[in-house]
Amino acid sequence: MQIADKNEELKCRRALETDEQSGITSSRPCGSTSERSGPECGTRCVNIQKQIRALEKEIGGLETKAKDTGEMAERATAITSIDNATNTDIERIERRFAKDYLARVDALAEIQNGTQVPTPNALAVNANTEQSANANSATAANTNTASNGNTD
Numbered sequence: 001m002q003i004a005d006k007n008e009e010l011k012c013r014r015a016l017e018t019d020e021q022s023g024i025t026s027s028r029p030c031g032s033t034s035e036r037s038g039p040e041c042g043t044r045c046v047n048i049q050k051q052i053r054a055l056e057k058e059i060g061g062l063e064t065k066a067k068d069t070g071e072m073a074e075r076a077t078a079i080t081s082i083d084n085a086t087n088t089d090i091e092r093i094e095r096r097f098a099k100d101y102l103a104r105v106d107a108l109a110e111i112q113n114g115t116q117v118p119t120p121n122a123l124a125v126n127a128n129t130e131q132s133a134n135a136n137s138a139t140a141a142n143t144n145t146a147s148n149g150n151t152d
Contacts, residue, residue: 010055017048
């Protein structure tokens with residue numbers, strides 16, 4: 001509302017300046033013409049022009065401030081969103097890898113390589129799979145040795 005009020009005052013000052021230069025006697029909310037209005041209004045017209053320039057500058061400042069306030073609100077919203085996402089990621093990582101140093105090291109290596117970070121369950125499944133594979137290969141080796149008739 002403040003900008004609108006200043007714009008109304010600016011219109012009034014411009015009309016007053018026109019009346020003063022034209023020699024028209026008028027009374028407006030922002031002032032009235034002098035007795036010596038007309039082409040030789042002199043210092044009165046110069047003062048009105050200074051007031052007009054000051055109002056234009058003030059309106060420009062208010063508009064910039066209003067624009068900045070909108071942009072600042074958008075920035076604050078974006079910053080809050082980024083902070084929330086960061087905190088969520090940190091909590092998720094801490095839940096997964098807070099206690100297991102080697103899992104954290106592996107996760108860091110995978111992040112640096114740009115690969116998918118496994119969950120702790122996936123790590124446990126991989127370890128169990130590797131153990132099963134090792135056990136199966138040992139059993140297969142024993143079976144092969146026994147079937148070939150090699151006895152040491």
